[in-house]
Amino acid sequence: xxxxxxTPEDAGTPVVPDLPPTKTVMRMTLRxxxxxxxxxxxxxxxxxxxxxxxxxxxxxxxxxxxxxxxWGLIMAGIVSSQRWKxxxxxxxxxxxxxxxxxxxxxxxxLSFTIGPNVMVLAHAGPALLLQELGHMLxxxxxxxxxxxxxxxxxxxxxxxFSIDREGxxxxxxxxxxxxxxxxxxxLAMYAFGTLFGAITVGVIASLSAxxxxxxxxxxxxxxxxxxxxxxxxxxxxxxxxxxxxxxxVTAMAATSNLITTVLGVYVGIFVALPxxxxxxxxxTRRKAQQDTTAGFTMPAVExxxxxxxxxxxxxxxGVIGVIVAIISTKSFSMDFVWSYLILSVLIAISxxxxxxxxxxxxxxxxxxxxxxxxTTPVSPVAGVLxxxxxxxxxxxxCTLVLTFAGLSLGKDIxxxxxxxxxxxxxxxxxxxxxxxLSVIVAxxxxxxxx
Numbered sequence: 001x002x003x004x005x006x007t008p009e010d011a012g013t014p015v016v017p018d019l020p021p022t023k024t025v026m027r028m029t030l031r032x033x034x035x036x037x038x039x040x041x042x043x044x045x046x047x048x049x050x051x052x053x054x055x056x057x058x059x060x061x062x063x064x065x066x067x068x069x070x071w072g073l074i075m076a077g078i079v080s081s082q083r084w085k086x087x088x089x090x091x092x093x094x095x096x097x098x099x100x101x102x103x104x105x106x107x108x109x110l111s112f113t114i115g116p117n118v119m120v121l122a123h124a125g126p127a128l129l130l131q132e133l134g135h136m137l138x139x140x141x142x143x144x145x146x147x148x149x150x151x152x153x154x155x156x157x158x159x160x161f162s163i164d165r166e167g168x169x170x171x172x173x174x175x176x177x178x179x180x181x182x183x184x185x186x187l188a189m190y191a192f193g194t195l196f197g198a199i200t201v202g203v204i205a206s207l208s209a210x211x212x213x214x215x216x217x218x219x220x221x222x223x224x225x226x227x228x229x230x231x232x233x234x235x236x237x238x239x240x241x242x243x244x245x246x247x248x249v250t251a252m253a254a255t256s257n258l259i260t261t262v263l264g265v266y267v268g269i270f271v272a273l274p275x276x277x278x279x280x281x282x283x284t285r286r287k288a289q290q291d292t293t294a295g296f297t298m299p300a301v302e303x304x305x306x307x308x309x310x311x312x313x314x315x316x317x318g319v320i321g322v323i324v325a326i327i328s329t330k331s332f333s334m335d336f337v338w339s340y341l342i343l344s345v346l347i348a349i350s351x352x353x354x355x356x357x358x359x360x361x362x363x364x365x366x367x368x369x370x371x372x373x374x375t376t377p378v379s380p381v382a383g384v385l386x387x388x389x390x391x392x393x394x395x396x397x398c399t400l401v402l403t404f405a406g407l408s409l410g411k412d413i414x415x416x417x418x419x420x421x422x423x424x425x426x427x428x429x430x431x432x433x434x435x436x437l438s439v440i441v442a443x444x445x446x447x448x449x450x
Contacts, residue, residue: 026090028308034094035308037087038407039316042095043323045075046403050327050396054240067236068328069398070202073229076406086410093306096408099401101313101347105321106232106401107364108346109339110254111371112389117251118376130445134438135225135260136272139163140279141437143430148283150422158185159426161276162268163193163225163434171268192427193227198402200431201225202233208436209241214443216242220249222439224256225431229405231257232398234435239394250394254368303411310351314344321392321400328396335391342389346371 028035049072057066080087080095087095139160147156158172158181168186176182201223209219216238223234235253239246318340325336350366375382 024305026093026304026306028094028097028306028312030312032094034088034091034306035312035316037091038095038098038404039320041076041079041087041407042400042403043320045079045406046072046320046324046399047327049075049399049403050324067202067233067240067395067398069232069236069395069402070199072399072403073198073406076403077409080407080410087407089411090304090306092408092411093304094308095404097306097308098313098316099404099408101308101310101351102317102401102404103229104347104350104363104367105314105317105340105343106397107254107257108343108350108367108371109389109392109394109397110250110257111346111368112375112386113247113251114254114368114372115375115379115382116377116386117248126445130441134222134436134441135434136162136267138434138437139430140272140276142433143426144276144279145283146429147422147426148280150426152185152422152426154181154280155185155188157273157276157280158182158187159189159423160185160430161272163189163197163227163230163431168268171273175273188423189427189430192423193230193431196427197227197431198229198233198405200428201230201435202237204432204435205234205237206241208439209238214439215446216245216249217252218439218442218446220252221256221442222435223253224260225434225438229402230431232401236395236398246394247390310348314347317400318344321397324396324400325392328393328399333391335388339389339392342385 026034049068052071053068055066080092139162144156144160147160152159158168158176162168168190172180172183172186205219205223208214208222209216219238220235223231223238225231225234231253235250238249238253242249318337321340322336325339326332346367347363350363350370353366354361354363373379375386379385
């Protein structure tokens with residue numbers, strides 16, 4: 001049984017009628033049915049996805065490679081949303097809570113590739129910073145005009161100033177308010193990105209890599225879009241196309257993603273959002289667009305608040321991860337076990353430091369920094385850490401992460417249906433243009449630096 005707690009905890013505390021009831025928190029334990037359902041589905045789905053392996057689909061001059069992680073996302077998404085017996089919201093919330101920690105394990109794995117590639121990153125130079133312009137301008141140059149053409153109204157600004165991950169909610173709500181069409185645009189794009197972002201950017205990255213006209217490092221830089229699942233999908237596609245550069249590609253992608261995450265808030269607040277607003281006003285200056293989202297309301301889905309102990313998530317992810325690694329490599333090594341133990345310790349320390357600073361220092365930033373420093377050439381344990389952690393394939397961890405993500409998607413599908421078809425082309429163009437323009441900028445920057 002799950003432990004259900006409410007506050008105030010003192011049963012004798014008088015109830016004040018004017019105050020809203022405190023939200024119930026479901027605390028998962030080893031006896032929680034929801035936890036074991038998530039673990040069971042994750043093992044089965046991830047195992048099937050790895051067994052299917054890569055599937056290459058010819059597409060003219062290029063190939064679309066469907067990787068195991070995409071199979072995991074699709075199958076898990078179907079399981080969570082199918083009509084016969086969809087997963088309960090408590091189960092989806094449990095998967096979502098666990099995924100937030102498992103994503104850190106993916107970032108931790110990537111961080112161990114940064115240290116050995118310090119010279120590669122230094123050689124890239126300003127390209128890592130300049131390519132961030134692509135993420136900002138990509139959506140504004142192509143997606144915003146398309147949204148205007150489709151007459152999405154002021155929601156255009158919220159949907160196209162970025163690919164709208166978590167930080168975008170705070171930016172738009174502060175500037176426009178939570179009842180604004182701009183905020184509804186953020187909600188729409190976030191729902192689309194959660195459902196289809198990884199698949200979209202994975203396909204675009206696969207096509208771009210198979211064309212062989214871009215430097216693999218430029219493709220890696222474009223992968224750092226600020227979303228763990230999207231970065232995993234894009235980087236995985238590049239690694240599949242250039243396995244001989246897997247270490248350099250993952251290191252570059254991890255660093256690019258970190259730069260996007262750190263600078264994204266400042267760029268969004270001071271540059272991207274104001275620029276999107278002005279560009280929208282410029283494109284609609286002669287004819288005011290009607291707010292087509294005025295009657296839009298997100299479905300009233302009460303998703304339970306779930307708490308899963310960090311140690312329980314790390315232990316579960318470690319066990320499942322070892323199983324997935326065995327299937328992926330068709331072999332067993334004790335390094336698999338040691339790899340997940342190292343990652344668990346790294347993430348536990350990172351989350352502890354983040355809590356000590358009350359969230360002022362993100363756990364992801366700490367994990368990447370510690371991982372990179374521990375594998376630099378000056379570190380006495382660099383060789384052991386790098387060899388041990390890299391025994392687990394990067395793509396196998398991606399499959400683990402996206403399977404968890406898929407099991408939490410069912411609750412978001414009604415939101416996507418509620419906003420209509422317009423967000424689909426706008427969302428695809430926003431994500432694709434953000435990645436492609438970033439890659440183009442990085443390609444030119446690398447050429448100039450070299």
